Amino acid sequence: MLSKFPCFHCQVRKAGICRTLSDEHLSQLASTMVQRHFAAGSEIIHQEEASRVFAIVLSGTIKLSRVLHDGRQQIVGMASTQDTFGELFSKVSHDSAECVTDVTLCCFPRKRFEAFLNSHPELQHQLLLRAMDELDQARQWMLALGQKGAEEKVATFLLWLWEKQSHPAKTQSDPDEIFLVECPFTRGEIAEFLGMTLETVSRQFSKLRMADVIRLPRTKQIEITDLHALRQLAEQDRSSTSSR
Amino acid sequence: MLSKFPCFHCQVRKAGICRTLSDEHLSQLASTMVQRHFAAGSEIIHQEEASRVFAIVLSGTIKLSRVLHDGRQQIVGMASTQDTFGELFSKVSHDSAECVTDVTLCCFPRKRFEAFLNSHPELQHQLLLRAMDELDQARQWMLALGQKGAEEKVATFLLWLWEKQSHPAKTQSDPDEIFLVECPFTRGEIAEFLGMTLETVSRQFSKLRMADVIRLPRTKQIEITDLHALRQLAEQDRSSTSSR
């Protein structure tokens, strides 16, 4: 019976790349699937290591990063629920992947998944859209890394977190509304994300808190109390005589 | 006769995404194609503008960039011969595109191209590989933008230029070989590329020249006289007591 196949009750199926597949095709793909769990802090794969699996994230958050010989590290991507993980058509992984929280993955042998892809162009189309979207995000991030100052970077990061969580349709909202954002990252991780040090990140958080733009009710949680101000801070105008 | 269709003598056809198509399919696609020329310095499309064409670059170099309200600008990508240009499946362009040199494009109406894509999965596969490759490059670039210092960035940029030009099979070569690299970019553009100012770029060029790592025979040309040193400079070790 189809009702027994593992994806049947899966939440991700509503929105992940698998949503385009019929029950029949999906159960066919699922026959090679294995669920795996990883603890927070564990490394799933290391830069340059052979890439043998492709996976869909069922829960948790993964950070993708690249390191220099001396240990300097840059986070270059994130994957959380519904996102995919792993590089197709590549013998080795270009990034290291580490779990920010506990993570559950829905893993497929890479070769098998690639073969399946060849016979399912609509799935390949989904992957193309996703790759283009990730490219867009990466480029937006480059703009921040290359051009923005510390305050702007942190404000941009908070907005990015907020946009990732506040599900769509939040385009126009009450100016004084307060938004609670979950932030599973440490200051150090935010720093690696933004190309700065954890001390500078911390200072910027303090500054935002004192300016009543955000509150920090507890670690891992951030309240945005003045979204409008945050948006301005994320892209300050440095052309004319600056305001301070 | 097929011999009359415009791609017949096209050099790009050997390596561009169109190489996977048969003469027949290609001539079918080519029926909607228009060649267009752009002068150096001209803007092909502006950030947020409706994206109506998809194109293959026949000759020249294009820079893709994103700007902040106050004019700060970050180059986020490049396209030269054989690369594609334009965003598919997106109403607007996320980047601005400006010609670094004179450029010739092979343009297709975007919608038409997308439709053609649906019936040609192998072409879509080429685009997926290309998107993943661009994502990889963007992330490598993020590592440089976020973590590297001025000297490392410039060295990295020169290596990147060199790799893009020195056609493959140059893996192992004479340690004292001298490489001539064409650089169509101004100091200002290199700066926008690397997230720094043109003055700092210039200073680093001077430093490399005085260290006999490069020579600058004329504008737009760079000679790499010590590839090994350049590679070391591109990824210095800052962990232990630094060497200077």
Added chain:
DNA sequence: CGTTCACTTGATCGGTGTCAAGCCGGGTGG
């Protein structure tokens, strides 16, 4: 109740940005 790890805050230093001259080379017109 104590240990530990993440975070905060302070003081100092250095790398880059900024502002400001000068230089060089290519193109134009006398």
Added chain:
DNA sequence: CCACCCGGCTTGACACCGATCAAGTGAACG
């Protein structure tokens, strides 16, 4: 052919942002 001009480049002086080094604080957990 030379003089001039202009844009891109180089070089210098200085200021400032953010990295670094160093305590100190707070909260989660055994």
